[in-house]
Amino acid sequence: MYPEDLELLVSRTMPFGKYKGRLLADLPGHYLNWFARNGFPKGELGRLLALMHELDHNGLSALLAPLRKTATPS
Template identity: 70%
Template sequence: MNLDSDALAQLLRYEMPYGKYQGRVLADLPGHYLGWFAREGFPAGQLGALLALMYELDHNNLRSLLDPLRPAPRYPTQRKPR
């Protein structure tokens, strides 16, 4: 997968379709899970390419690149009591 302008945003939208972390967006998968795919082999297609990209970001401590792209929380923040 070429690193285009949409690739990082896709990591925040694409959900893991199977396994222990089914339904979790790829950007939120734990590093050990990504490492397992790196050792055992990434799946074919877009999923594998995105998992490989996320592994590289995690392995090189670059997860923070995704922070500005994350959507704002949907719930209101709690206010401190007076």
């Protein structure tokens, strides 16, 4: 994991699917669990989704709160 990845979670949006346009940090746990069971996409998006899954699964999503104040959605 890279520290920059945490900033990307609060600024990057989901590019496809049911939650297209939603911040990665705001994706519901059941959606992240689905990816964990069925496989994360390749590349940066998959890495970020896997990281968000770990944060959500371990109850650490609140760590992103301070970053949300400075993030610009992309």
